[in-house]
Amino acid sequence: MKKQLILENGAVFEGVGFGADLAMSGEVVFNTGMTGYQEILSDPSYCAQIVTLTYPLIGNYGINRDDFESISPAIHGLIVREVELEPSHWRSEESLDTLLKAKGIPGLSGIDTRKLTRMIREIGTLKGRICSMEVDVNQVVQELLGMPAIKNQVETVSTKDPYHVPGKGDRVVLIDCGMKHGILLELIERNCDVVVVPYHTPADEIIRLGADGVLVSNGPGNPEDVPETIETVKNLLGEVPIFGICLGHQLLALASGATTSKLRFGHRGSNHPIRELATGAIDITAQNHGYTVDADSLEGTNLKATHIAVNDETIEGLAHIHYPAFSVQYHPEASPGPEDANHLFNQFMNMMKTTQAEKVLA
Numbered sequence: 077m078k079k080q081l082i083l084e085n086g087a088v089f090e091g092v093g094f095g096a097d098l099a100m101s102g103e104v105v106f107n108t109g110m111t112g113y114q115e116i117l118s119d120p121s122y123c124a125q126i127v128t129l130t131y132p133l134i135g136n137y138g139i140n141r142d143d144f145e146s147i148s149p150a151i152h153g154l155i156v157r158e159v160e161l162e163p164s165h166w167r168s169e170e171s172l173d174t175l176l177k178a179k180g181i182p183g184l185s186g187i188d189t190r191k192l193t194r195m196i197r198e199i200g201t202l203k204g205r206i207c208s209m210e211v212d213v214n215q216v217v218q219e220l221l222g223m224p225a226i227k228n229q230v231e232t233v234s235t236k237d238p239y240h241v242p243g244k245g246d247r248v249v250l251i252d253c254g255m256k257h258g259i260l261l262e263l264i265e266r267n268c269d270v271v272v273v274p275y276h277t278p279a280d281e282i283i284r285l286g287a288d289g290v291l292v293s294n295g296p297g298n299p300e301d302v303p304e305t306i307e308t309v310k311n312l313l314g315e316v317p318i319f320g321i322c323l324g325h326q327l328l329a330l331a332s333g334a335t336t337s338k339l340r341f342g343h344r345g346s347n348h349p350i351r352e353l354a355t356g357a358i359d360i361t362a363q364n365h366g367y368t369v370d371a372d373s374l375e376g377t378n379l380k381a382t383h384i385a386v387n388d389e390t391i392e393g394l395a396h397i398h399y400p401a402f403s404v405q406y407h408p409e410a411s412p413g414p415e416d417a418n419h420l421f422n423q424f425m426n427m428m429k430t431t432q433a434e435k436v437l438a
């Protein structure tokens with residue numbers, strides 16, 4: 077069935093619908109990864125966004141539950157050049173089309189994804205709607221222009237109740253702002269005793285849980301929209317080792333008095349080089365973010381930049397000068413993408429050990 081993508085600047089892309097037969101709006105962003113469509117569409121950080129994949133053939137290896145980063149995808153649409161309706165892979169359980177139908181997410185294929193991506197790169201991310209051919213385009217444009225920014229994405233995707241994933245090692249309290257399963261798996265692999273808690277859990281509750289360390293997860297939306305988590309991180313600083321990933325990194329910055337702002341079109345892909353400032357070492361990293369920590373806002377805070385993006389020199393890593401706390405804007409768990417930065421989980425484990433040893437000596 078013919079469907080279209082209408083953008084707030086009046087641009088229209090006509091294509092063929094797949095997935096759910098629904099009209100949905102969202103911020104249109106692009107991801108340049110050549111593989112990993114399952115992890116991308118199920119990453120809760122994309123909540124309420126319409127994701128364009130620049131790799132032209134999507135769906136060819138189907139869908140399997142193990143590669144999912146959350147139980148239910150929170151994206152508002154998927155845009156591809158060509159969708160494969162008959163996947164072929166030994167792990168495939170169903171097709172992308174069937175999954176999107178079941179999850180109520182519209183897909184749009186057959187559009188010029190390069191043209192759309194170039195437009196977003198030039199203008200910045202745009203609000204858009206995937207809808208039928210029957211609508212009045214001008215009216216949809218007006219509705220998109222008047223659409224208020226969504227502010228409750230973290231609440232939508234965070235766990236409603238705490239849960240325990242037992243392990244024999246250190247107790248890590250994982251603040252779930254829209255956590256990718258890959259992060260939990262990295263902690264499980266290191267034998268951590270994990271308690272996953274909702275984004276609004278106060279610091280004293282986390283201390284009461286006996287946290288040896290706190291991991292603040294990735295998550296959707298503007299980091300300024302979760303003052304509860306910023307307050308929690310502020311109160312945890314110096315009390316317990318902290319590791320922030322992506323949104324968690326931005327929240328560590330805000331909790332320390334730095335500021336964040338929105339990038340024109342963000343970083344979303346699996347091949348973003350970052351430089352460690354202390355050594356000059358480069359890691360190729362998976363990224364998915366639209367906001368960044370403002371470099372000039374670090375002055376006067378107790379944070380220092382540890383990593384920067386090679387492409388645009390934005391801040392990619394932070395460390396606290398006095399307390400055991402550090403964070404990265406990229407995804408050390410990959411899922412999908414290169415595993416160059418996986419060592420950061422070991423750094424977190426070592427930080428917990430060192431803090432415990434210091435406590436014994438004190």
Ligand SMILES: NC(=O)CC[C@H](N)C(=O)O
Pocket residue numbers: 121293294295296297298299321322323324364365366367368
């Ligand atoms: N993956 C993430 O955690 C993204 C963080 C934040 N929502 C951003 O877009 O910048």
